Amino acid sequence: MKKLIKLMLLAVVLLLTTTGCSTSTKSPEKLLTKPNYDEEKALLNSGISKVLYQNVNLIFPENLKESGKINYVDLDEDGKNEIVAFQKKEKINSDSKVGFLILREDNESYSFLEDGVVLEKGDKIEYGGFYDLDGDGNKEIIMQYKDQDDISRLKVYAFKDNKITLKYQLDEIFGEGNVIPKLALNPHDTGNTTVSVGDVDSKKIKISYINDDNNMDMIVLGYNSNNRVLKISLVQFTSERAIVKDVKTVDDVNGISEAYITIGNISKYEKGIILDIPIGKDGAVGTEVMYVKNNKFITVASCKDENMKKAYYVPVGDMNKDNIIDIPSISPNRSSFIDKAYAYITYYQWNGNLDENNMEIIGQNYYNYQYNFRFSVPKEMQNILYTEQKYEGEKIQLEFKATNIKTGTSETAFTVVVKPKSGTIDDKKGLTNSKYIVQVLENEDYSYDIIINNRKLLKDYGVEEKKLKESFSNTYE
Numbered sequence: 001m002k003k004l005i006k007l008m009l010l011a012v013v014l015l016l017t018t019t020g021c022s023t024s025t026k027s028p029e030k031l032l033t034k035p036n037y038d039e040e041k042a043l044l045n046s047g048i049s050k051v052l053y054q055n056v057n058l059i060f061p062e063n064l065k066e067s068g069k070i071n072y073v074d075l076d077e078d079g080k081n082e083i084v085a086f087q088k089k090e091k092i093n094s095d096s097k098v099g100f101l102i103l104r105e106d107n108e109s110y111s112f113l114e115d116g117v118v119l120e121k122g123d124k125i126e127y128g129g130f131y132d133l134d135g136d137g138n139k140e141i142i143m144q145y146k147d148q149d150d151i152s153r154l155k156v157y158a159f160k161d162n163k164i165t166l167k168y169q170l171d172e173i174f175g176e177g178n179v180i181p182k183l184a185l186n187p188h189d190t191g192n193t194t195v196s197v198g199d200v201d202s203k204k205i206k207i208s209y210i211n212d213d214n215n216m217d218m219i220v221l222g223y224n225s226n227n228r229v230l231k232i233s234l235v236q237f238t239s240e241r242a243i244v245k246d247v248k249t250v251d252d253v254n255g256i257s258e259a260y261i262t263i264g265n266i267s268k269y270e271k272g273i274i275l276d277i278p279i280g281k282d283g284a285v286g287t288e289v290m291y292v293k294n295n296k297f298i299t300v301a302s303c304k305d306e307n308m309k310k311a312y313y314v315p316v317g318d319m320n321k322d323n324i325i326d327i328p329s330i331s332p333n334r335s336s337f338i339d340k341a342y343a344y345i346t347y348y349q350w351n352g353n354l355d356e357n358n359m360e361i362i363g364q365n366y367y368n369y370q371y372n373f374r375f376s377v378p379k380e381m382q383n384i385l386y387t388e389q390k391y392e393g394e395k396i397q398l399e400f401k402a403t404n405i406k407t408g409t410s411e412t413a414f415t416v417v418v419k420p421k422s423g424t425i426d427d428k429k430g431l432t433n434s435k436y437i438v439q440v441l442e443n444e445d446y447s448y449d450i451i452i453n454n455r456k457l458l459k460d461y462g463v464e465e466k467k468l469k470e471s472f473s474n475t476y477e
Contacts, residue, residue, distance in 0.1 A: 048085055048101075056089045059098070061128035061143075073130045075139045075159040080105045082159070084141060086125055095148045098122040100141065102159065113162055118187045120155070122147045127154075131207050133216050134237040140167060144203055152203035154220070157187060168242050171197045174222045174231045180242040199224045200231060206261035210271055211292045219263070219273055223256035230256065230277065234292060245295040250288065250303065254278040258285075262316050264325045266291060266300060267352050274316050274325060277303050284309045287316070287327050289350060300350050301327070301359050307348060308359070312340060319347045319363055326362060331383065341370040346383065367475055371396065371418045373441060373448055376471040380462045385413070395419050399453075405460050413458055414468065415451040416440075438465075440472040448472060 048058060048070075058069040072081040083103040090096045099119040103110040120143075127144035133156065134140075141157040141164075156168040166185045172178050175198075200222035210217040218235040230253040234245045253259075258278045266272030272291040279286040286303025287310075301308050310330040319326045326347040344366050348359040364377040366387065377385060381402060390397045396418040404411050421444065441448040450468055452458070458465060 048103075055091050056087055059086050059088045059125065061086055061125040063127045063129070067128040067130075071128075071130065073139060075102075075130070075141070077137050077139075083110055084128075084130070086128055087119075088124075089119055095121045096123055098125050098145050100128070100143065102164065104162065115163055115188075118143075118157060118164055120145055120147070120153070122153070123150075126152060126203070127205055129207060131216055133207070133218070133242075134239050135215065136239060142205075142207070144205060151197055151201050152222075153197070154203055154205065158184075168237075170220070170235065170242065173220055173233050173235055173242075173244050174198060174200055174247055176244055176247045178244040180244075182240050182242075197222075199227070199229075201225055202256045204256050204259055204261065206263060206273075208263040210263060210273065217292070219261055221256055221259055221261065221275070223253065223259075225255070227251075228253050230259070232275070232288075232297070234295070234297060236295070246292075246297050248290075248297050248299075250277060250279070252280055254280070254283065258313060260313065260315075262325065265323055266325055266350050268324065269352070272300065272325075272350075273297075274327070275303070276313055276316075278313075279303055279309075284311055285313050287329070289327065298354070300354070301348075305359075306331075307346075310345075314343075314345060319365075324349060327359070342366070342368040342387065344377070344385070344387075366400075368398070369475060371446060372443065372475045373416075373418075373446075374473055374475045375400075375416070376473075378461075378463045378467065378471065381413075384461070402457060402461065404457060411457055412453045413461075413463075414453055417449045417451060419447050419449070421445055421447065438469055440469045441474070443474055 060069055061067045067086070069086060071084045073084055074080065075082045082105070084100050085103070086098070086100045088096060088098045097119040099117065102113055102116040104113055122145040125143060125145050127142065129142040130139045131142060132139050138158065138160060141159065142154070143157065144152060144154045147153050154170040154173070155166060156170065158165045158167040164187055166183050166187045168180055169183060170180060172180065202223040202225065204221040206219045207216060215236055220233040220235060222231040222233065223229070228251065230250045232248040232250070236243055236245055255278055260276040262274040264271065264274070266274070266289060270291045272289060275288040277286050277288060286305070287301065287308040288303040289300040290297045291300065292298070307329055308327065310328065314328040314330070316325050316327055318324065326349050328345045328347055330343055330345055344364060346364045347362050349362045351358050351360050361382060364382040366375040366377060366385070368374070384402050385400050388399045388401065390399065398416040398418065399412045400414050400416070401410050402413050403409070436452045438450045438452070439447065440450050452465055455465065
């Protein structure tokens with residue numbers, strides 16, 4: 001049956017390549033044109049699907065930014081891409097299976113390998129990736145999947161000499177000091193190798209270079225849905241084993257599906273790990289910032305710190321373009337804490353120290369996603385302003401308020417008037433004739449004016465009126 005499938009697939013893919021849509025076609029005309037990978041993948045998808053069993057389909061892993069149904073990867077570094085396609089097999093009254101198949105470039109086509117299929121009992125593929133974990137020059141296939149008991153399993157496969165082997169089974173990776181030996185097993189003969197994952201039922205992983213030892217690192221999050229404890233594991237690989245270097249625990253965590261792992265520069269001198277974790281009873285997201293030193297996690301900021309919390313996930317970014325990751329936060333006492341249509345977002349950056357006050361504010365923005373503008377809050381009024389929205393006909397008035405330093409009362413410092421372009425407002429009449437009005441922004445949908453309501457209040461805070469105009473821009477350029 002395998003030989004028949006091989007011949008059928010070869011015939012199908014040969015047919016595809018003779019249409020001129022395969023990048024492996026060696027004709028001079030094809031070398032002069034840019035390959036259309038989307039079209040080729042669609043044809044390969046169709047060709048592979050035609051020779052799969054009736055109850056087998058190609059599927060996407062959940063980490064769509066890294067992997068697709070069909071992936072071109074030079075696994076054994078021979079200068080030719082293999083095709084790795086992820087698949088799912090479903091059968092009535094039987095456990096479903098997930099896995100992958102490998103096609104090898106064969107002259108001017110791709111052929112299906114006799115032993116090029118891996119299928120594990122499971123329902124979905126949570127992660128699929130291709131990395132040289134142990135530095136042997138070959139890329140491993142990393143697959144994380146949910147098994148028939150809804151437990152996340154993590155396995156690493158090797159491809160060499162046209163054969164697939166199970167290289168590592170990464171179940172026991174949440175005990176510091178654990179050593180996982182290399183298996184080198186036939187993936188079809190591993191029925192007795194599945195081991196307990198302990199008190200972890202869900203996983204999430206990220207693979208990258210974290211420190212300067214030139215070894216690939218794997219960060220693995222493991223979650224126990226019963227006690228709501230999250231474990232963070234640092235796993236490194238050698239030629240013969242995987243080693244759990246460090247494990248950190250966070251409690252009171254509300255799941256792992258909405259957790260995010262980011263790896264990047266957290267200072268001029270340190271590359272770090274940023275974890276956004278749903279935490280606490282109020283449904284907030286906390287940010288944990290760490291780096292690795294001497295194979296141990298060093299905590300820079302805790303997700304339990306109030307300054308590191310927000311009501312919902314906001315991606316980290318580089319706000320001031322200094323190639324260092326900035327940490328966004330939304331204070332719970334802000335009027336926009338829950339409404340995602342607008343928000344005051346404060347950005348923090350690590351100052352390089354490990355004391356209690358090591359996260360410094362580098363800026364704060366007011367974002368209004370509904371009306372597509374942002375306002376860079378002057379340093380003097382950061383964490384002071386709040387906004388109330390009102391309407392006057394077709395105009396939307398956003399009053400920016402602050403506390404009067406002398407009286408302690410809340411007063412409107414300035415108002416942003418948003419006017420829709422599709423409306424019937426006459427810009428030559430009304431408020432725009434006032435000397436207190438400054439037009440600050442215009443785009444296809446709206447024009448934006450500022451009314452200066454309280455010059456004295458702005459002066460008391462040391463804010464120059466002329467700088468307000470420079471602080472406005474479109475949210476989406």
